[in-house]
Amino acid sequence: MxxxxxxxxxxxxxxxxxxxxxxxxxxxxxxxxxxxxxxxxxxxxxxxxxxxxxxxxxxxxxxxxxxxxxxxxxxxxxxxxxxxxxxxxxxxxxxxxxxxxxxxxxxxxxxxxxxxxxxxxxxxxxxxxxxxxxxxxxxxxxxxxxxxxxxxxxxxxxxxxxxxxxxxxxxxxxxxxxxxxxxxxxxxxxxxxxxxxxxxxxxxxxVKSAGALGIWVFNFLERALIPFGLHHLMYSPFYYDNVVVPGGLYAYWAKLLPQIAASTASLKSFCPEAGFTASGFAKMFGCTGAALAFYNTAKPEKKKKVFALLLPITLTAIVCGVTEPIEFTFLFVAPGLFVVHALLAATLATTMWLAGIVGINSGGLIEIASLNLIPLMRNHWQQYILMLVIGLIFTGIWFVVFRFLILKFDFKTPGREDDEEIEFGSKEKFREKQAAKGQAVSDDPDVELCQMILEGLGGKDNIADVTNCATRLRVNVKDETICKNDAYFKAIGTHGCSVNGKAFQVIIGLKVPKIREVFESLL
Known part of the structure; x- marks a missing residue:
């Protein structure tokens, strides 16, 4: 089920x-x-x-x-x-x-x-x-x-x-x-x-009468359900349906833009329900704080490699609002950190709401700028300055809390892994294995990646079906016991793999639609 x-x-x-x-x-x-x-x-x-x-x-x-x-x-x-x-x-x-x-x-x-x-x-x-x-x-x-x-x-x-x-x-x-x-x-x-x-x-x-409590609970669940791939079911009725406002929050807010742009009244006075779309604050400010903590606590000899890993996935979270690449770098090695991450995300969203800062803020900087900052900056710049100040304060909170917990519990976050735990030579081993079988390895990096993913999932005969969301290749397998672990998938170049029984979610990133096409061609 x-x-x-x-x-x-x-x-x-x-x-x-x-x-x-x-x-x-x-x-x-x-x-x-x-x-x-x-x-x-x-x-x-x-x-x-x-x-x-x-x-x-x-x-x-x-x-x-x-x-x-x-x-x-x-x-x-x-x-x-x-x-x-x-x-x-x-x-x-x-x-x-x-x-x-x-x-x-x-x-x-x-x-x-x-x-x-x-x-x-x-x-x-x-x-x-x-x-x-x-x-x-x-x-x-x-x-x-x-x-x-x-x-x-x-x-x-x-x-x-x-x-x-x-x-x-x-x-x-x-x-x-x-x-x-x-x-x-x-x-x-x-x-x-x-x-x-x-x-x-x-x-x-x-929901409207629950006030800050309703905002906090909703935003906590929106983050907490990500590992199970069920967060879409949580937020979609609020964002795109009539649960709190006619037509959903996205359409309702967009129709209000001319009225809000012409007024100097508080953003919250127009649509307090828009506090339910505050998950983007954690994507911009929270993921930045977490990334800084990962870099700060990495082993000195691995800091350069960690920086190269964290920079693109952090920018992806900030600019595009896609957080799976960075969140899945620590979700399975330190699930406690992810719970703290969800708690801080809910607290940040509620703080913004209490400060009167609402809008369509569920995505990254591109979405927030287009539906908030650009059309509304003229008459609401003071609130957006306050938003930036609150966000940066929470970036510092994320950094301090994550750094403390990582060092306190010795979480194996990026750059702190024991070398023997991860097969950094998986790509080379895969090529050697293919050569030993007399099978050629493709020169196309996408095909090679899909071949390694397929190998990690037990081969094409073990695949029941495949689909994808924004960043994940979602695969149901027939026998999960012959599949590789999260370390293998990280070693071959993905951001890891979430496993729930026979359901495997390989974290690819924004190019997952192309990877799915290549993967399906191998089947």
């Missing part, structure tokens, strides 16, 4: 990869179309405004179509065969489902306590999906319907029909089966979801 949940979490991250550029586009478009920042140049009647408004509206594409995007993207990571065709099936059956919901509620809405005459949004519980007025089920509904389609695709896609029915095989057969399945699914949705919406509204009230 854990393998399936992890695979689902990784697949759900596929559309999230688009949000970085979409967020930058919205931030830049908002900056250049806000009259409070650009003056008369950005007047709604000016050519400047009209041209940049075209750019801005294009940037809204991803955020305006999130449910559709999640429905179409899930099969990329979950379908066992013909992923592209499954994406098409998910699209058409998701739309079919909403047409069923629309018709049922238009005819019998009163029976289910839904008034279809209301405007979409707000407390109506209604939304517009691909021009279909329907129940606002957000990302959850999209994932549920897409999950049903993926099951049908995996079960029926290869069904052999009589020759005279051959034109109804493959995707057509899946659509035929799915068409009839979506009818009871739609009936179930209109019967259950309005009650779920009441629960969601109640949860929103609780």
């Amino acid at each position: 854990m393998q399936k949940i992890q695979k689902f979490g990784g697949a759900m991250f596929t559309p999230v990869l688009l949000f970085a550029f979409a967020g930058v586009s919205v931030g830049i478009g908002t900056l250049f179309t806000t009259e409070a920042i650009m003056g008369s140049l950005a007047a709604p009647t000016s050519m400047w405004y009209k041209c940049w408004n075209v750019f801005l509206q294009g940037g809204w594409t991803v955020f305006n179509q999130l449910p559709l995007l999640f429905a179409v993207s899930l099969p990329i990571g979950m379908a066992k065969k013909q992923n592209a065709r499954c994406c098409m099936e998910a699209l058409v059956l998701y739309l079919t489902f909403h047409y069923f919901v629309n018709t049922i509620l238009t005819q019998w809405g009163g029976v289910f306590g839904v008034d279809m005459s209301q405007e979409v949004g707000g407390s109506s519980g209604l939304a517009m999906i691909a021009s279909i007025k329907t129940l606002d089920m957000g990302m959850i509904g999209a994932l549920a319907v897409s999950g049903v389609v993926i099951y049908l695709h995996n079960r029926f896609y290869d069904t052999e029909l009589p020759e005279w029915l051959g034109s109804f095989s493959g995707s057509t057969f899946v659509f035929m089966v799915g068409f009839f399945v979506m009818i009871p699914v739609a009936v179930l949705a209109v019967a259950v979801w309005p009650k779920v919406q009441l629960g969601i509204f109640a949860f929103q009230g609780f």
Whole structure:
């Protein structure tokens, strides 16, 4: 079950990869179309405004179509065969489902306590999906319907029909089966979801009223769930769905940008719920403090090598907001440090919230600049100076705490490993082993890396399935006892390997999509 949940979490991250550029586009478009920042140049009647408004509206594409995007993207990571065709099936059956919901509620809405005459949004519980007025089920509904389609695709896609029915095989057969399945699914949705919406509204009230405690708990869990690959499931409903604000925090904040940019009021006064997206502070300030502690406590003869390791992965965390490469350098050798890391991350996020500093701060410097600093600096620079001061203070706290714990408990963080514990010659040994077998080693470093990863996972016959998230190659194996340990994977050039039963997550970095393609070609 854990393998399936992890695979689902990784697949759900596929559309999230688009949000970085979409967020930058919205931030830049908002900056250049806000009259409070650009003056008369950005007047709604000016050519400047009209041209940049075209750019801005294009940037809204991803955020305006999130449910559709999640429905179409899930099969990329979950379908066992013909992923592209499954994406098409998910699209058409998701739309079919909403047409069923629309018709049922238009005819019998009163029976289910839904008034279809209301405007979409707000407390109506209604939304517009691909021009279909329907129940606002957000990302959850999209994932549920897409999950049903993926099951049908995996079960029926290869069904052999009589020759005279051959034109109804493959995707057509899946659509035929799915068409009839979506009818009871739609009936179930209109019967259950309005009650779920009441629960969601109640949860929103609780989270909003929990104040600093709610911010702390959420941000702690967001970090603490990273080793299990389940953090996407934690934050996605908050960021991209209607859990705390309509449309999710990303879209809601972006729509507020012109209003916030024109005001000098506290950022928190506009959207206190945006404190839930504060994980980026730990990525920028916390990872920097941790890296400084690793370098400071490394053995003198290894400091140069540790610096070369830490510099790129720390910059990746700061600029891009991708922390797995640095966090996985110490997660398994010092899990206690990771717990402290999560505690400090939650405390930093809560401190920022108490200081009135909120916004879309879940990513790295690029995202934070585009959705906060650039469009809002003019009238809110004092708060961003305060943000920098608080962040640097916590960088010092991270450094002092990590340094103390590393030395106190002799954690084998980067540069402190016992030489005999890690096979630094693994690449050379792999080449020698291949030569002894009479097998050539590729000149392509990506192919060679994948060959070594495959060897560490017990060979291609031991691979059950493979997918990836932003930085990890996620592989389910058949027999975990024949796989190598974390030290092996670090020695061959990856950032390590997280293991949970038969589920292996090899930490690659941002080039993992390319590595996955090469890896799959070897299978």
